[in-house]
Amino acid sequence: MIEQIREKARELLESGELDVVIGYAEGSDPSRTTPIFCRKPEDTDKLVLDGRCVNTLPAYLNKRHEYPKKGWKKTGIIGKGCDIRAITQLVAENQLKRDEVYIFGAECEGVVAHPEKWDGSLHEGNCASKCSSCDVKIPLDTDFYPGEKPEVDRSGPYLVTAPALATLVKMDDEDRFAFWRDDFDRCFKCYACREVCPHCSCNICITDRTMPSWVDQAAHTKGVFGWHLTRAMHLVGRCTGCGECTRACPVNIQVDLFNQKMKEVIQESFDYKSGYSMEVKPPLITYNTDDTENYIR
C-alpha cells in the first residue's frame, strides 16, 4: 500500500506536478512517527503509513500556518479518512481550495490512542476510541487510492465514542463542574490544543485579542474556563473529530469531550455531520428565511 503511494508521490514530485508531499516518517523512537515534508523525490522513500500515524496533517494546510504561503502551488498530502474529513471541512469553510491539494488516501485500520501505548501492533487495548465508530476507514475524497475504492454507506449519524462522556453526562451539575475544575486546574494555557486543531484557523485567536480581552489571559480558573468554553463553542459544527486536541495536551486534559458532546448536539438538532460535504455550511453560520425562529426575517 505505502509502496504504491511512495511510487506515485515520487512520480508527481519528479514531474513537478507537486511541490511537496506531506506525510509521515519514522520518528525518534520505534513507537512514533513524525510528520515529513518531502520536497525531493528521494524523500518519498522515507514515507510510512500505519497505526502509529496519529497526527492530523491537514492542520498544516491551515492558512494560519506559514506553509501555504511558501509559494507552493500544489501540495500533496497523505491522509487517513479522518484527515480527509478535515480537508473537506477546510474547503467548506473557504480555508482551502480543493485544487490546491492532491490527496493520497489509503484504507486505515485505526490508529493508536497515544504513542505511549504502542506495543508493536494495533489492538483493542490501544486503539483510539474515535476509530471504533469510524465510517471513513475507506476515505471519502482522494486523488490517489491504491487499488479499487469500494462504496461505503456513510449516512449514519455521528456517534460519541469517548467512554468518559457517558459518565460525565450522568453527573449532576455540581459534580460535573468539580470534575472540570479539577481537570482544568492543570491547564497552563500552552494552547497546544489550538495549534494542532485543523479548524482553529483564525489569523488571530480571540484569546490573543486584547482591547478588550474577552478571555482572560491568565491560567486561573476563570481564564481557563473562559478559554475552553470559547474554544468548544467556536468548533461547534466544525470539529471533525480527530481527537488531536486531547492527544496533544501535555497534561492529559480530555478537551475533545466538549467537542464530541457538541457534535452530538449538532447532529440531533440540525442533522449535520461536519467534514462530509464541501458545499453544506455548518448550521451555526447559515441564515435562511425559512428559519422557524423569527428573530430576524
Place this chain on the structure above:
Amino acid sequence: MAKIGVFVCQCGNNISRTVDTADVAKDASEQSGVVFVEDYKFMCSAPGQEAFKKAIRDHDLDGCIVSACSPKMHEATFRNAAEAAGLNPFKVEIANIREQCSWVHNDKEIGTAKSKDLTHMMIQRVKYNRPLERYRMSMTKRALILGGGIAGIQAALDLANAGTPVTIVEKEPSLGGNMARLSETFPTLDCSQCILTPKMVEVQNHPLITIRAFAELEKLDGYIGNFKATIRQKAKSVIDKDCTGCGDCWEKCPFTVESEFDMNLIKRKVIYIPFPQAVPTVPVIDRANCPKFIKDKCGICADVCGPDCIDFTQEDEILEEEFGAVIVATGFELMPNVYKEYGGSSMPQHLIPKKMNKKQRAAQPRSTSGRLPDVINGLEFERLASASGPTGGEIRRPSDGKKPKTVVFIACVGSRDANKGVEYCSKICCMYTAKHTMLYNHSVHDGKAYVFYMDIRAGGKGYEEFINRAQDEGAEYIRGRVSALRKKGDKILVKGADTLQGCAVDIEADMVVLATAMVPQADAIDFAKTLGISYDKHGFYSEQHPKLMPVDSSTGGIYLAGACQGVKDVPETVAQASAAASKVMQLFSKEELMREPEVAIVDKDHCMNCWDCVTVCPYLAISPEEVKDRDGNVVKMVANVNPGLCQGCGLCNTVCRSKSIELQGYTDQQVYAQITAFEGAFV
C-alpha cells in the same frame, strides 16, 4: 482625561417616584471623568435641551450620558441637540432608567441603586465612543409599485401628482385588482367600477406613470434609495405600442375558456382583456389555451388586426430598472372553501402551516365529491350582482340561471377558526354580507335573505348604521353556525342553529353565499423573500411598528399598502396607500440619503476570509473584496461591508470567531467597558 456630562431626568414623577435622581446625579459626579451633572424635571423639554446644550458648550464636554427614558424615545433628540452644540452626536448615550428601571420597580432603594449602575455602565462606555459621521448616498428618485389594485393605483397617483415618476408592475393584464370585481361598495352603495375606472384612466394618462401590466418582479437588489429591480414583462403576443384596443381580435377569436376575472362564472376569449374597462386596453393571448400555440392552428386574430400588432413569436422581456423606493400593494385572495360540510374540497397547500409533518399533512381534508352547486363565495356573488357581470346585474344562480328565492349567507367561513381556517377576523365580511343582502333584495324583490353569523363586527364610520339598514330592508339575521349543507332536489338544505332561540333551524335555500376569509396571495411568502421583507405567520407583510410605523416594512425603502399587509376594506386601503406615498415623498424630498453610521466594519488585517459573515448576513450586505499590494497583485481576500445595505443587526459580529468584524457605535470595547463597569459583573 475625559470630560463627561451626566444628565439625570426625573420625567415628571415617572422616574423620580422610584428613583432618587438627585442621589444618582451626585453619585455620577464622583465617577472619574465626569465633570458636570444635572438633575432635571424634564430633560426633553425645550429648557431641558437648552441646559444640555449650554453644559456642552460651557464645559467643553466630550461625552454625555442622559439617564432617562428608552433610547427609542429620545436618543435622536439628544443627539441632535449635541450636534447643535458642536459635539459629535455619537458621543451621546442614553442610560435607560425609566422603562428598564423606574417602571419595573416599586422599591425606591432598589430603583436608585440600579439607576446608578446603569449610569456607571454608560459612563464607562462613552469613554470608548468614537465620533462617527453619517454616510451620505445619492438616490434614484423613482418609485416602483408592485400590484395595481386600488392600493397601487392610489399610491401611484399621489406620487405622480407630487412629481415623482412611478412604475406600476401588475401581474394581470389589467389594473384594478379585486375592487374591479365588486358591484357596489359599502357603506354608501356606490358602484365600484364607477369610482375605480376614472382613477385607472387617470393612471393611464399620467405622463409620470408607466404601467407594466402582465409583468412580474423577478428580483430586487440594492437598498433604500438605490434598488435595482429585475422585471419580467411576460409576452402578451401583442405589440403594445401599435395596439389601438379596437377589440376586433377578441371579437373574432373563436375559442373560449373560463374567465378568472369573472370567477369562472362565464367564459372569455383566448385573446382577451379581463373586463371591458381594462387599463391598459391591450389584450394578451393566453398561450396555454390558444390553439395557435398548442397545435399551430387558427391565427384569426392576426388576420383581423388592422394595425398588424399580433406577434406570435414575441418573447418574455427582462428589464432592469433602478428605483429609490418600493411600495408593495399585492393585495389578497379569498380562502378556498375547505369545509367538507359546506361541500368544500382540500386545504390549499400554502395555508397548511409549514411546521406540519408529513403525517399531519396527509390528515388534511382531501377533495371530496367537489363543491355543491350554487354554494358560492363573496366575490362570485359580487360578479353576479355586478351590472358588467355575467348576468348583467340580475341575480341568478349559476347552476340553472333561476332567480333564487331564498338565499342563505354564512359569515365567518374560515375566519376565526384556528383549526381549519385562520385565527383572525377578516373584518370586512360582516359588512359585505350586509351589502349582499341589500343587493339581493334590490334585485329579487320577493326574495328572502338569511344571515348566519357569530357576532356582527361593524366598527367604522357609518358601518353599524349600514347593518341596521340591511336588517330593515328585510334580511333575517340568525345568530349561530351552520353545521352542514345538503343537496335536496334542486335546493340546498341548510342545517343551522339559532343560539339565541336555542333551537335548530333548517332552511331550504336556492343559493348559499359563504363569506370566506380574506387571506394573503398564495405566493405572498415567496414574494416577501424576493423582496427581503418580513411577514407574519399567515403571510401578511409585517409593518415596522404596529402603531407608529404602520406603512414601513421591515426593510428600509420598502413600504406597504393595502390588503397585503392585513385585512382591509377600500377606505382603509386608500388611506394606507396615501400614507405609503407620503413616506416615499418624504424620502425623496431630501437631496441625498443620510445613513446612520452604526454599521459593521471589518478588521482587514485579521479577517481570514471564511465568509461566515457573508453567509449569515440577512441583508446580503457583505461581499468578498480583494486586497492588493502596490503592484496590483491580489494579496488576500477579506470581507467588505456595504454601508448602504447593512442594517446593524450584528449577526456577523456573533459569527466571527476572531472578532474581525464589529459594529461602529457598538464596538467590543464599548460593550466590554459597559459590562465590566457593572459591579455585579463576573470580572
